Amino acid sequence: MSITRRIFLRHTASAGVVAAVAAPVAAAEAEITPRKKALWHLRELERLAKVDGASNVVVQVIGSYTGNEDCRCLGIHYSGRLMDNKGMFAPKGGES
Numbered sequence: 092m093s094i095t096r097r098i099f100l101r102h103t104a105s106a107g108v109v110a111a112v113a114a115p116v117a118a119a120e121a122e123i124t125p126r127k128k129a130l131w132h133l134r135e136l137e138r139l140a141k142v143d144g145a146s147n148v149v150v151q152v153i154g155s156y157t158g159n160e161d162c163r164c165l166g167i168h169y170s171g172r173l174m175d176n177k178g179m180f181a182p183k184g185g186e187s
Contacts, residue, residue: 126165126180133167154179 123131133150140148151166151174163179 124180124182126144126182129165133165136178137167152179 100124103126104172133152136150137148140150147169151164153162153164155162161177163177164174165179166174168174169186
């Protein structure tokens with residue numbers, strides 16, 4: 092089947108309408124906080140490990156902060172419980 096000018100214009104026009112409608116919807120969504128992003132990634136790594144056959148999974152991210160010799164971590168215990176030491180990715184100032 093060859094593409095005709097009419098088919099090409101119909102498909103490109105409908106794609107433009109979809110993009111025009113989707114853009115305002117995406118712009119209206121609230122921004123995801125760094126903490127929520129981190130938790131999503133931790134849960135996704137936990138899920139992938141379980142799909143791979145792991146019966147228990149522990150996922151942690153540990154940060155060492157220079158200047159004040161501070162160490163913070165955020166993780167998921169093998170029981171599913173969230174481990175949060177010193178508020179890694181906690182909102183700063185006016186963030187929520």
